[in-house]
Amino acid sequence: MRTLIYPGTFDPLTRGHVDIARRARRLCDRLYVVVLRNANKRPAFDVAERRDMAARCLADLDGCFVEDYDGLLVDYMVERGAVAVVRGLRSESDFRYELEMVAANRLLYESFESILLPSSSALALTSSAIVREVAAYGGDISAMVPDEIQDEVARRLVRPEYRHRLEVRT
Ligand code: PNS
Numbered sequence: 001m002r003t004l005i006y007p008g009t010f011d012p013l014t015r016g017h018v019d020i021a022r023r024a025r026r027l028c029d030r031l032y033v034v035v036l037r038n039a040n041k042r043p044a045f046d047v048a049e050r051r052d053m054a055a056r057c058l059a060d061l062d063g064c065f066v067e068d069y070d071g072l073l074v075d076y077m078v079e080r081g082a083v084a085v086v087r088g089l090r091s092e093s094d095f096r097y098e099l100e101m102v103a104a105n106r107l108l109y110e111s112f113e114s115i116l117l118p119s120s121s122a123l124a125l126t127s128s129a130i131v132r133e134v135a136a137y138g139g140d141i142s143a144m145v146p147d148e149i150q151d152e153v154a155r156r157l158v159r160p161e162y163r164h165r166l167e168v169r170t
Contacts, residue, residue: 003082004028004115007036007073011043012153013054014131014144016123020088023117025064032080033058035068044132044157053153057146074109084113090124132157138165 006024010017010033025031035051043050047068055066069076077085085105087098098116105112126144135141135157145153154166 001030001081002028003030003032003080005073005077005080005082005085006031006033006087007076007085008033008087009038009041009043009128010035010050010054011041011045011128012050012131012145012149013057014123014126014128015146016088016090016119016126016144017054018057018146019120019123020086020117021058021064022061024086024115025061027086027115028083029063031061031064031086032082033064033066034073034076035066036073036076037070053149056148059148072108074105074112077109077112084115086115086117088119089116090119090127136162138162140169 004024004027006021008017021031021033033054035047035054037047045053047070051066051068058064058066073085087101089095089098095116098114102112102114105114131141131144131153134144135154136159138154138158141154142150158166
């Protein structure tokens with residue numbers, strides 16, 4: 001059984017994340033999508049919300065399990081017996097960040113391995129941060145966020161003074 005892990009903050013999960021998860025699933029027998037803490041971020045959604053939204057969006061993907069974990073990625077990898085982690089790569093700046101994470105993780109766990117999957121071009125410029133910004137102004141996030149969680153994300157993140165823009169669309 002080859003197990004891969006797809007870790008992230010997923011605040012919230014985007015269509016780009018779903019694309020990476022689906023492609024990563026084809027490379028292994030079991031894929032764990034895990035919601036972790038990033039010490040540099042203060043998420044808009046709490047861990048349980050992010051995990052539940054991700055689970056809803058990936059419910060139809062056999063052999064894919066969504067969890068959350070409060071600890072080091074390398075410890076989670078060992079617990080799950082994973083051979084590598086998968087991360088999506090959108091840009092050169094992502095690449096630099098990923099290399100830094102690989103270096104840190106390898107100092108913690110010498111067998112650490114990472115597979116970097118280039119984002120599909122149409123989704124390359126989506127990010128959870130852009131989703132949060134557009135949603136705050138009541139903008140249309142349907143091209144960025146999976147159908148299953150669009151309403152929840154839009155309603156949770158819209159600022160009160162822009163709420164009328166959601167009503168216009170529904
Ligand atoms: O989606 P993100 O924010 O780029 O994901 C980063 C994440 C959550 C994978 C990373 O911050 C992480 O692995 N957090 C868990 C704690 C840990 O192991 N930190 C050391 C990694 S350098």
